[in-house]
Amino acid sequence: DAGVTQSPTHLIKTRGQQVTLRCSPKSGHDTVSWYQQALGQGPQFIFQYYEEEERQRGNFPDRFSGHQFPNYSSELNVNALLLGDSALYLCASSFLGTQYFGPGTRLTVL
Amino acid sequence: TQLLEQSPQFLSIQEGENLTVYCNSSSVFSSLQWYRQEPGEGPVLLVTVVTGGEVKKLKRLTFQFGDARKDSSLHITAAQPGDTGLYLCAGVRAGGTSYGKLTFGQGTILTVHP
Numbered sequence: 749d750a751g752v753t754q755s756p757t758h759l760i761k762t763r764g765q766q767v768t769l770r771c772s773p774k775s776g777h778d779t780v781s782w783y784q785q786a787l788g789q790g791p792q793f794i795f796q797y798y799e800e801e802e803r804q805r806g807n808f809p810d811r812f813s814g815h816q817f818p819n820y821s822s823e824l825n826v827n828a829l830l831l832g833d834s835a836l837y838l839c840a841s842s843f844l845g846t847q848y849f850g851p852g853t854r855l856t857v858l
Numbered sequence: 859t860q861l862l863e864q865s866p867q868f869l870s871i872q873e874g875e876n877l878t879v880y881c882n883s884s885s886v887f888s889s890l891q892w893y894r895q896e897p898g899e900g901p902v903l904l905v906t907v908v909t910g911g912e913v914k915k916l917k918r919l920t921f922q923f924g925d926a927r928k929d930s931s932l933h934i935t936a937a938q939p940g941d942t943g944l945y946l947c948a949g950v951r952a953g954g955t956s957y958g959k960l961t962f963g964q965g966t967i968l969t970v971h972p
Contacts, residue, residue: 752900779958790864790946790962791901804959838900842958846891849900 750775752841752850760856761829769824769853773841779803780822781847782814783838791838797822829857861885864947864963871937872971879932879966881947888952890930891960892921895944904932927952937970944968 753772761767773780779798783791793806797816816822820841826833834857840847863882871877881890889908893901905914907923907930914921918941920933930947944967948960 754900781959783960783962788965788967790862790948790964791960793959793961796959806959836898840960845958846889846903846906847958847960848903849893851900852898854898 752839752848754837754839754850754853756853757851758854758856760858762858763829763831765829766825766827767829767855769826769837769839769855771822771824771839771841771850773820773822773839774848777841777843777848778820779842780816780820781840781842782822782824783840783849784808785836785838785852787835794824826855831857833857861951861961862947862949862963864945864966866966867964868967868969870969870971873938874936875970877934877937877968879945879947879968880929881931881949881963882929883949884928886927886952887949888927890923890927890947890949892930892932893946893948895946895965901946901948934968937968939970939972942968942970 755770781796782794785791795805800816811827813825836852838852839850891906892904895901905921910925910927912923918935944965946965948962
């Protein structure tokens with residue numbers, strides 16, 4: 749049984765560009781949450797998707813948006829990238845309980 | 859202000875020593891998880907505690923949830939170099955409609971020297 753998978757593993761972008769990150773949840777999980785983790789810090793909640801709708805959102809600007817597909821996979825989009833958006837982006841999936849994390853996508857903004 | 863305060867932030871010890879990491883809050887949590895994360899990887903779940911006063915053991919690791927469900931601790935006995943990593947506590951706040959949103963502490967970086 750595959751766990752949570754994310755793609756790509758690493759990504760380098762320049763300021764002002766847009767990026768899309770992808771996540772496939774663990775089998776049987778219907779909820780996907782996205783987190784941003786700066787170096788040396790704990791993850792910060794971005795938003796959560798359930799039944800293809802954004803159910804809850806953290807303190808992130810509208811430049812951060814997402815989508816969930818009928819097969820429960822999800823995308824995170826970030827527009828107008830800033831240097832401060834450089835971080836490890838984590839996806840976590842769950843079904844009525846504990847969240848399981850993917851390996852993350854390392855985004856570097858130059 | 860961090861909702862979950864972890865201490866210490868850094869811990870450097872010798873193989874065989876014991877250690878305790880603390881996770882404290884003024885808020886009540888319906889559940890609390892401990893994760894271990896290695897560089898460049900996602901957090902890996904170690905344990906979930908849900909009942910006040912609950913104690914769970916995982917080999918050399920002992921996890922405790924405070925009676926009031928506001929704090930937790932992780933104790934490692936006879937630490938080994940393989941225990942090296944970032945330890946994160948994360949909780950789901952009680953009440954409201956959190957939908958399982960996790961609030962993380964800032965993490966404890968543990969280094970165990972051979």
